[in-house]
Amino acid sequence: MNHRRSTPAPAARQSAGKASPWASSRERQRGHKLKRDAVVRAAAREFNRKGYHNTSLDDIAARLEVTKPTVYYYVTSKEQLLFQCFLAGVEQIRAAFRDTRGQQAPARERLWAVLRHYGEAMASEFGWCMARTEDQDLSPAMSRHIKALKSEIDHGIRRLIREGVQDGSIHPCDPKMTAFALAGALNWIAYWYREDQSLTGGQIAASFLAIFETGLRPRGNRGAQIARRAPRRGARTPARPATRRTAPLAR
Amino acid sequence: MNHRRSTPAPAARQSAGKASPWASSRERQRGHKLKRDAVVRAAAREFNRKGYHNTSLDDIAARLEVTKPTVYYYVTSKEQLLFQCFLAGVEQIRAAFRDTRGQQAPARERLWAVLRHYGEAMASEFGWCMARTEDQDLSPAMSRHIKALKSEIDHGIRRLIREGVQDGSIHPCDPKMTAFALAGALNWIAYWYREDQSLTGGQIAASFLAIFETGLRPRGNRGAQIARRAPRRGARTPARPATRRTAPLAR
DNA sequence: TAGGATACCTACCGATGAGTATGATCCCAA
DNA sequence: TTGGGATCATACTCATCGGTAGGTATCCTA
Numbered sequence: 001m002n003h004r005r006s007t008p009a010p011a012a013r014q015s016a017g018k019a020s021p022w023a024s025s026r027e028r029q030r031g032h033k034l035k036r037d038a039v040v041r042a043a044a045r046e047f048n049r050k051g052y053h054n055t056s057l058d059d060i061a062a063r064l065e066v067t068k069p070t071v072y073y074y075v076t077s078k079e080q081l082l083f084q085c086f087l088a089g090v091e092q093i094r095a096a097f098r099d100t101r102g103q104q105a106p107a108r109e110r111l112w113a114v115l116r117h118y119g120e121a122m123a124s125e126f127g128w129c130m131a132r133t134e135d136q137d138l139s140p141a142m143s144r145h146i147k148a149l150k151s152e153i154d155h156g157i158r159r160l161i162r163e164g165v166q167d168g169s170i171h172p173c174d175p176k177m178t179a180f181a182l183a184g185a186l187n188w189i190a191y192w193y194r195e196d197q198s199l200t201g202g203q204i205a206a207s208f209l210a211i212f213e214t215g216l217r218p219r220g221n222r223g224a225q226i227a228r229r230a231p232r233r234g235a236r237t238p239a240r241p242a243t244r245r246t247a248p249l250a251r
Numbered sequence: 252m253n254h255r256r257s258t259p260a261p262a263a264r265q266s267a268g269k270a271s272p273w274a275s276s277r278e279r280q281r282g283h284k285l286k287r288d289a290v291v292r293a294a295a296r297e298f299n300r301k302g303y304h305n306t307s308l309d310d311i312a313a314r315l316e317v318t319k320p321t322v323y324y325y326v327t328s329k330e331q332l333l334f335q336c337f338l339a340g341v342e343q344i345r346a347a348f349r350d351t352r353g354q355q356a357p358a359r360e361r362l363w364a365v366l367r368h369y370g371e372a373m374a375s376e377f378g379w380c381m382a383r384t385e386d387q388d389l390s391p392a393m394s395r396h397i398k399a400l401k402s403e404i405d406h407g408i409r410r411l412i413r414e415g416v417q418d419g420s421i422h423p424c425d426p427k428m429t430a431f432a433l434a435g436a437l438n439w440i441a442y443w444y445r446e447d448q449s450l451t452g453g454q455i456a457a458s459f460l461a462i463f464e465t466g467l468r469p470r471g472n473r474g475a476q477i478a479r480r481a482p483r484r485g486a487r488t489p490a491r492p493a494t495r496r497t498a499p500l501a502r
Numbered sequence: 503t504a505g506g507a508t509a510c511c512t513a514c515c516g517a518t519g520a521g522t523a524t525g526a527t528c529c530c531a532a
Numbered sequence: 533t534t535g536g537g538a539t540c541a542t543a544c545t546c547a548t549c550g551g552t553a554g555g556t557a558t559c560c561t562a
Contacts, residue, residue, distance in 0.1 A: 032508090051385040053304035056549055069552080070510055078550065108467065132383070134302040164467075171469045177458045178467070180443070181436040188435025207428045215466020216359065216415075216429070218422045283538090307519055320522080321540050329520070 036074045039064065041125060044085040048128040052082060052137060083142055086133060089126030090149050093118050097156050107164035112209050114160065118153075119186050119205025123197075127190035154179055182212060287325045290315065292376065295336040299379040303333060303388060334393055337384055340377030341400050344369050348407050358415035363460050365411065369404075370437050370456025374448075378441030405430055433463060 042063045046055040057078055061068045075081050096117035100110040122131060135143040157179040164170030185208050189201065199207075293314045297306040308329055312319045326332050347368030351361040373382060386394040408430040415421030436459050440452065450458075 035509095049387075051387045054385075054387050057551085058549080067511060068550085069512090072551070073509065132385075134305075134383075136300075136302045136305050168469060170467050171465055173462060173465075173467065174458065177455070178462055180439065180455075181459045181462050184436035184439025184442075185432040186435070187439055187442075188431065191435075191438075192431070204428070204431075207425065208432045211424060211429055211432050211466075212462070213466055213468045214422055214424075215462075215464055215468075216421050216424065217464045217466070218419060220471055286539095308521085309519075318541055319520085320542090323521070324539065 032074075039071055039074045040081065040084045040088060043081045044088070044125045044129055047082065047085065048125055051128075052133070057081075079138055079142060082129060082133060082137070083146070085126050085129035086146060086149075089121050089124060089130040090153070092121040092124070092126075093153055097153075100160075106169035107160050107167050108169035108213075111157065111160040111164060111170075112213075114157070115182060115186060115209060116202055116205045118183075119189055119208065120201035122186055122189040123193045123201025123204060127193065127201075131187040131190035154183070157182065185212075283325075290322055290325045291332065291335045291339060294332045295339070295376045295380055298333065298336065299376055302379075303384070308332075330389055330393060333380060333384060333388070334397070336377050336380035337397060337400075340372050340375060340381040341404070343372040343375070343377075344404055348404075351411075357420035358411050358418050359420035359464075362408065362411040362415060362421075363464075365408070366433060366437060366460060367453055367456045369434075370440055370459065371452035373437055373440040374444045374452025374455065378444065378452075382438040382441035405434065408433065436463075 039060070043055070043060050046060050046063060049055075050059070057068050057071055060081075061071045064071070071081075075084070093114070096114045099117075100113055103110055105113075121127065133146070135146060138146065158175040161170060161173070161175040161178050165172050165175075186205060189204055193201065193204070290311070294306070294311050297311050297314060300306075301310075308319050308322055311332075312322045315322070322332075326335070344365070347365045350368075351364055354361055356364075372378065384397070386397060389397065409426040412421060412424070412426040412429050416423050416426075437456060440455055444452065444455070
């Protein structure tokens with residue numbers, strides 16, 4: 001049980017050139033934050049694998065080769081750990097929104113850019129925590145906090161949809177229902193995606209968005225539009241389905 | 252704590268005319284099944300409200316105004332209770348598949364019919380159990396069983412998509428990814444739908460399917476196609492969004 | 503080199519909740 | 533009326549797990 005010195009000082013001795021006073025203190029802080037992040041990431045991976053309730057803090061600690069009190073040294077509660085995982089994922093999506101702000105492209109393209117990052121976030125190790133966290137597991141205060149963040153993203157999507165309908169880049173539709181459908185499809189990635197998958201989150205998102213863009217009813221006469229289904233960002237068309245046995249309803 | 256005789260004999264004395272031998276025995280059986288179903292439904296509702304892990308069997312028992320051993324009299328374990336809820340929901344979807352078998356309509360219409368029932372099932376009290384059950388909560392055997400059922404549904408959807416592409420009623424697409432997108436959007440209903448909602452599950456499903464059918468990229472010249480978004484089965488167009496504050500990421 | 507902060511451990515507590523042992527009560531059939 | 537099955541309650545067991553108490557080793561600063 002003595003893993004004591006197996007992880008002596010993970011990755012801290014790099015900026016050793018600056019020998020100012022408090023340097024070591026700052027380095028210590030850096031090390032602290034690094035370790036804390038490692039705790040959060042380990043938790044996210046365990047939650048992802050086994051679910052929140054089936055993951056004990058002993059599990060997380062074991063994964064890091066430390067003991068439970070060590071985890072508590074970096075985090076105040078299991079709930080807060082879940083919250084941190086949630087935040088880490090949501091931050092990727094919020095960043096995507098910030099990126100598009102100020103762009104001049106049609107709203108549909110801006111929306112697509114956001115949703116591609118959205119899909120990537122869902123396929124990341126934090127996807128589970130974002131999509132599958134039950135707010136019944138959380139204290140009322142934290143539940144409110146998370147709901148607010150979710151609502152912010154939701155309304156960001158709806159706004160882009162409305163703008164798209166106005167600028168003509170999106171077919172007239174109900175923004176709320178459309179946002180639900182888009183987010184639902186993308187959130188579901190967190191249910192079936194695992195890292196050994198052959199497609200990246202971005203590729204999956206691009207594939208989904210192509211479906212949403214074209215629709216399933218056959219388009220008029222020019223069949224060449226099928227080619228449009230290929231994603232933009234250099235991701236090759238995922239026409240070749242992965243071999244893994246997954247079902248939409250399955251994890 | 253003594254609710255003993257508050258539910259004396261729920262709903263059994265109906266076929267009292269037939270005084271055959273074993274009649275009371277059969278009636279007893281009927282009563283047993285009725286009570287058992289009531290237990291399953293109560294469990295589904297509690298799981299739906301608070302999640303599987305936050306629902307104790309004492310909660311379910313209290314809801315039925317009985318005690319825990321009574322629940323165990325009708326069910327062998329909590330896991331089995333969850334499984335029964337899952338089955339009840341899935342059965343609705345399988346019935347939808349059976350209904351379409353033998354129909355002559357284009358595959359897209361058959362698919363749409365199935366998915367409308369799918370959406371209804373997701374909005375039902377069993378939606379949570381179908382969509383949100385983590386198979387890590389289940390024993391390996393039961394997990395396999397559930398996965399098989401999910402896979403059956405998944406492949407049914409994929410097959411209809413393939414048929415649609417072949418008969419020309421569906422725009423060429425990757426069946427696997429399309430099935431994921433469709434199922435994801437519909438499964439997500441179980442996350443945000445509550446019974447007090449102004450829309451029925453069928454209406455929501457119809458609204459989603461309209462989006463999937465038309466696509467978000469503007470269609471050619473005739474703008475009248477917007478009217479097509481209205482669902483078929485007498486459900487009025489859900490253009491008026493419900494007032495509830497829900498976010499796609501939120502429950 | 504003392505003193506304090508940092509980082510981590512061993513060993514525990516307390517609550518929760520799944521599942522059960524045991525027995526009481528009621529109804530039906532012989 | 534008597535026995536047996538069906539139904540349900542009281543009162544437990546037992547394992548798990550979140551969280552803590554209290555102590556120890558290490559390193560930095562003064």
